[in-house]
Amino acid sequence: MTAAARGLSADAAKMSNYVFRGDDNYRDGPLGRAFGAQADGADIQNFADHVLRKESNLSSRYTSFTEEVKVARRFTSASDNRHVRKADAAALRGLEAQGVLRIWDPDLVYAALKKGPRNLAKQAADIRAAMKRNSEILIEGQVPAGTLGATDE
Amino acid sequence: MDTQVESCLVASGNTYNPSLIVLRQKGYELWLEEGENGSLWFAKKGGQSFLAYSGPELLGLVALWEHLGKNWNQQKPDVLSELTDKMAE
Numbered sequence A: 001m002t003a004a005a006r007g008l009s010a011d012a013a014k015m016s017n018y019v020f021r022g023d024d025n026y027r028d029g030p031l032g033r034a035f036g037a038q039a040d041g042a043d044i045q046n047f048a049d050h051v052l053r054k055e056s057n058l059s060s061r062y063t064s065f066t067e068e069v070k071v072a073r074r075f076t077s078a079s080d081n082r083h084v085r086k087a088d089a090a091a092l093r094g095l096e097a098q099g100v101l102r103i104w105d106p107d108l109v110y111a112a113l114k115k116g117p118r119n120l121a122k123q124a125a126d127i128r129a130a131m132k133r134n135s136e137i138l139i140e141g142q143v144p145a146g147t148l149g150a151t152d153e
Numbered sequence B: 001m002d003t004q005v006e007s008c009l010v011a012s013g014n015t016y017n018p019s020l021i022v023l024r025q026k027g028y029e030l031w032l033e034e035g036e037n038g039s040l041w042f043a044k045k046g047g048q049s050f051l052a053y054s055g056p057e058l059l060g061l062v063a064l065w066e067h068l069g070k071n072w073n074q075q076k077p078d079v080l081s082e083l084t085d086k087m088a089e
Helices: A047-053 A069-074 A089-097 A106-114 A124-133 B013-025 B055-071 B079-086
Strands: A018-022 A062-066 A084-088 A101-104 A136-141 A148-150 B029-035 B038-045 B048-052
Touching: A018 A069, A018 A089, A047 A062, A047 A106, A047 A124, A047 A136, A047 B013, A062 A069, A069 A084, A084 A089, A089 A101, A101 A106, A106 A124, A124 A136, A124 B013, A124 B038, B013 B029, B013 B055, B038 B055, B048 B055
Parallel strands: none
Antiparallel strands: A018 A062, A018 A084, A062 A136, A084 A148, A101 A136, B029 B038, B038 B048
């Protein structure tokens, strides 16, 4: 199936082989909030609040990853990759095709915000720019534990 | 393996608003204007104004001005070239 047929943008189709997340507090288990009551009950429900205003004590329906392991490491307190997890991009795309999660690259986020309320549309370009600087990808939904692995790069 | 634990603040989206809070506390007038690829971020205090492309960048320019003032445009020593030469390929 082509990327277009799955409703993915060209950029999402070009996504690196892995995406990475640096998180001192993650130990094991799934990451993120499953579609439905879990995601709908999160403190943060829109891209603007997630990218520009998220405080560490707030939950979100989105989980941030980056395509660069060096960037992910900088979000941890360690100087190595012990707190960085990676997810196989092909596996994530498969889960997206099953409706388990949705992958949002900066251009998809921009396009979605532009279609939304004016106060969010006005922030679309800054949100896209902020995401691109850190090669940020948002995952909406829950990433199963089996898709996450240690990073040895 | 280097196991030294350190802290790192990354210029991600959620550093934009805190940067603006600091600038406002420092007495700067702040505003945004629409640009081609995102907002243009402005600060002004007295006769000096600043233009940047993100909140942390705006705060950085103010720090540069507050540290060096009108002599901000210092190109010696050439730290940029020094770091570029050392950068791992």
